[in-house]
Amino acid sequence: MxxxxxxxxxxxxxxxxxxxxxxxxxxxxARWGYAFISPWIIGFVLFWAVPIGASLVFSALDxxxxxxxxxxxxxxxxxxxALSDPDTWTSLAATFRFTVLxxxxxxxxxxxxALLLNSKHLKFTGLFRLLFFMxxxxxxxxxxxxxxxxxxxxxxWVNRLxxxxxxxxxxxxxxxxxxxxxxxxxxxxxxxLWGVGNAMIVNLAGLQGIPTELYEAAEIDxxxxxxxxxxxxxxxxxxxxxxxxxxxxxxxxxxxxxxWVLFGASGRPGGASKFLLVHFYQEAFVFGNxxxxxxxxxxxxIVVAVLTGLLFGTARYWVHYGTER
Amino acid sequence: xTTEAKPTDxxxxxxxxxxxxxxxxxxxxILLAAxxxxxxGYGAATALKDKDGVSDPNAAILPVTSLTFEYEGExxxxxxxxxxxxxxxxxxLVQPGREASVFVDPEDPGAGTVEWEGRWRALDPVTxxxxxxxxxxxxxxxIDFMRLMGWTLxxxxxxxxxxVVSSAVVAYGFARFRFPGRNLLxxxxxxxxxxxxxxxxxxxxxxxLQMGWVGxxxxxxxxxxFANAFNVFLLRQYxxxxxxxxxxxxxxxxxxxxxxxxxxxxxQAFPALTAVxxxxxxxxxxxxxxxxxxxxxxxxxxxIGVGLSYFSGVYNSEPHLILAAALLALxxxxxxxxxxxxxxVRGIVVTGVDK
Numbered sequence: 001m002x003x004x005x006x007x008x009x010x011x012x013x014x015x016x017x018x019x020x021x022x023x024x025x026x027x028x029x030a031r032w033g034y035a036f037i038s039p040w041i042i043g044f045v046l047f048w049a050v051p052i053g054a055s056l057v058f059s060a061l062d063x064x065x066x067x068x069x070x071x072x073x074x075x076x077x078x079x080x081x082a083l084s085d086p087d088t089w090t091s092l093a094a095t096f097r098f099t100v101l102x103x104x105x106x107x108x109x110x111x112x113x114a115l116l117l118n119s120k121h122l123k124f125t126g127l128f129r130l131l132f133f134m135x136x137x138x139x140x141x142x143x144x145x146x147x148x149x150x151x152x153x154x155x156x157w158v159n160r161l162x163x164x165x166x167x168x169x170x171x172x173x174x175x176x177x178x179x180x181x182x183x184x185x186x187x188x189x190x191x192x193l194w195g196v197g198n199a200m201i202v203n204l205a206g207l208q209g210i211p212t213e214l215y216e217a218a219e220i221d222x223x224x225x226x227x228x229x230x231x232x233x234x235x236x237x238x239x240x241x242x243x244x245x246x247x248x249x250x251x252x253x254x255x256x257x258x259x260w261v262l263f264g265a266s267g268r269p270g271g272a273s274k275f276l277l278v279h280f281y282q283e284a285f286v287f288g289n290x291x292x293x294x295x296x297x298x299x300x301x302i303v304v305a306v307l308t309g310l311l312f313g314t315a316r317y318w319v320h321y322g323t324e325r
Numbered sequence: 326x327t328t329e330a331k332p333t334d335x336x337x338x339x340x341x342x343x344x345x346x347x348x349x350x351x352x353x354x355i356l357l358a359a360x361x362x363x364x365x366g367y368g369a370a371t372a373l374k375d376k377d378g379v380s381d382p383n384a385a386i387l388p389v390t391s392l393t394f395e396y397e398g399e400x401x402x403x404x405x406x407x408x409x410x411x412x413x414x415x416x417x418l419v420q421p422g423r424e425a426s427v428f429v430d431p432e433d434p435g436a437g438t439v440e441w442e443g444r445w446r447a448l449d450p451v452t453x454x455x456x457x458x459x460x461x462x463x464x465x466x467x468i469d470f471m472r473l474m475g476w477t478l479x480x481x482x483x484x485x486x487x488x489v490v491s492s493a494v495v496a497y498g499f500a501r502f503r504f505p506g507r508n509l510l511x512x513x514x515x516x517x518x519x520x521x522x523x524x525x526x527x528x529x530x531x532x533x534l535q536m537g538w539v540g541x542x543x544x545x546x547x548x549x550x551f552a553n554a555f556n557v558f559l560l561r562q563y564x565x566x567x568x569x570x571x572x573x574x575x576x577x578x579x580x581x582x583x584x585x586x587x588x589x590x591x592x593q594a595f596p597a598l599t600a601v602x603x604x605x606x607x608x609x610x611x612x613x614x615x616x617x618x619x620x621x622x623x624x625x626x627x628x629i630g631v632g633l634s635y636f637s638g639v640y641n642s643e644p645h646l647i648l649a650a651a652l653l654a655l656x657x658x659x660x661x662x663x664x665x666x667x668x669x670v671r672g673i674v675v676t677g678v679d680k
Contacts, residue, residue, distance in 0.1 A: 043551020
């Protein structure tokens with residue numbers, strides 16, 4: 001709206017000097033606009049557009065970091081190798097297993113905590129918000145190292161707490177969180193849930209934005225807590241849940257730091273920590289197979305693009321955008 | 326005092342019900358928070374243990390060590406000694422014997438020694454809480470904490486300056502100027518949030534290697550001069566809320582767009598700029614993948630995340646030192662968060678909800 005006054009001011013100033021028509025004022029504004037965003041345009045070209053294209057070219061080359069002189073055209077070899085490499089399938093399976101477990105879990109926990117913090121019955125809301133958010137601020141590597149000890153089969157508190165219930169968790173056939181390919185996914189999840197704070201805060205802000213009249217109306221209609229949650233809260237919160245879902249899935253498909261700090265590229269236990277990005281990092285930068293690494297990188301790109309595409313495709317069935325802005 | 330109307334039965338019942346609900350909800354939240362933060366408590370307790378206390382599965386939860394007592398120039402162990410009258414006394418062992426031993430009471434050494442019949446080896450040693458503060462000093466020195474901090478701060482603060490300035494400039498362009506393709510370009514900018522950076526890494530690495538930048542901070546710092554989608558989005562949302570009248574007044578006074586931006590917008594947007602700075606600081610402090618990649622082979626200059634992971638690989642038999650180092654690494658970010666949490670929470674809300 002007020003772009004209009006802007007343009008009008010520009011017109012007046014420009015008019016006095018050159019007397020050129022209004023369209024040149026618009027051109028002047030546009031030039032300033034491009035000038036201001038030019039850092040991003042340059043960065044986008046240098047660090048996104050060109051490298052993405054170059055990655056595609058690299059994926060058709062046999063390019064070893066150790067011997068760049070011997071680079072040759074490889075056609076579809078790297079792609080063929082990517083699809084026949086058992087490690088690729090291991091890493092795809094590991095990534096999807098963890099995504100299927102962790103993504104719903106983190107969404108539910110983030111929503112549950114936000115509902116708790118938004119409850120009118122809760123006292124000391126500010127303090128609890130602080131406590132539940134704080135672990136998100138802990139540097140990830142430090143968090144991983146702490147959890148690694150908390151989940152230690154013999155001396156960690158988790159197993160000792162489980163031991164209190166009578167289950168023999170600390171013994172030789174106790175719960176070995178980091179040696180079992182299924183249990184380790186729960187270990188990853190615990191570590192991941194420490195970072196649930198951002199999604200929680202976003203949910204909380206969304207909840208606070210829901211007009212109270214809607215709840216009052218529902219209450220007059222005799223709707224209980226569960227029914228109000230299903231018919232008022234969740235539909236109105238769905239755009240925010242969708243945002244958390246998209247951001248969360250993009251992040252979890254690129255899961256790297258936790259498995260790398262705990263297990264390096266070993267894939268222990270039983271391939272469960274060989275995530276897509278771990279596989280890519282090992283091939284490209286540990287072994288120096290840049291051509292093959294570029295093919296794997298594009299594979300990751302395709303996986304992320306397909307999944308986010310699917311999510312956006314489902315959005316119209318369950319995400320409610322009340323009023324268009 | 327005003328006379329209160331006698332509350333009806335229903336009102337009393339409702340009040341009681343609300344009180345009960347509040348109690349249960351708050352209690353539940355306390356329990357949840359305790360579980361959620363339990364690892365921190367464990368970390369703190371274990372970081373203060375000595376090496377034996379860490380690896381013993383039956384060790385007490387708190388850092389304890391066996392008590393000793395100095396008596397006539399000798400360091401004596403203290404045991405819980407059951408006396409013939411049924412009382413258990415804490416006594417220091419002066420002279421161990423097979424069937425009878427001599428003890429002294431540490432509380433009252435002047436009273437002389439006590440003879441006790443029985444096998445002293447069957448006695449339980451007395452322990453007391455004894456935090457090993459030295460663990461932190463040892464961890465500090467072993468990981469060379471000051472060096473890690475120095476490099477991390479250098480990296481975080483330099484890139485913070487770069488990304489905040491460049492993102493603010495770009496955000497102003499998107500917020501206040503009309504130009505062909507603006508919506509398309511903004512969409513493209515937002516799409517980079519979803520793009521996996523891995524797909525750009527191989528060529529970037531090859532080029533940085535050619536330029537001799539690998540093993541230095543340049544590949545990490547220079548790209549920050551070109552704005553970042555999250556920061557641009559947050560700042561643009563904020564700039565849109567600044568009233569236009571201020572800028573118009575400046576323009577009538579003859580200020581060009583650059584001057585308007587620096588003199589009017591930047592001071593007005595101070596809260597948003599602070600939020601973006603803080604976000605970036607935490608991001609940089611946490612950054613792992615790219616420092617690992619580009620600084621590989623130059624272990625002396627890695628930032629704290631990578632440094633910690635190297636340390637834990639080498640010292641995996643000394644968990645108390647690893648935990649002490651982890652706590653050292655999280656102290657500064659958590660402290661900053663506690664001071665600035667309001668700015669923080671507001672920033673998250675802007676990026677998440679306003680879309």
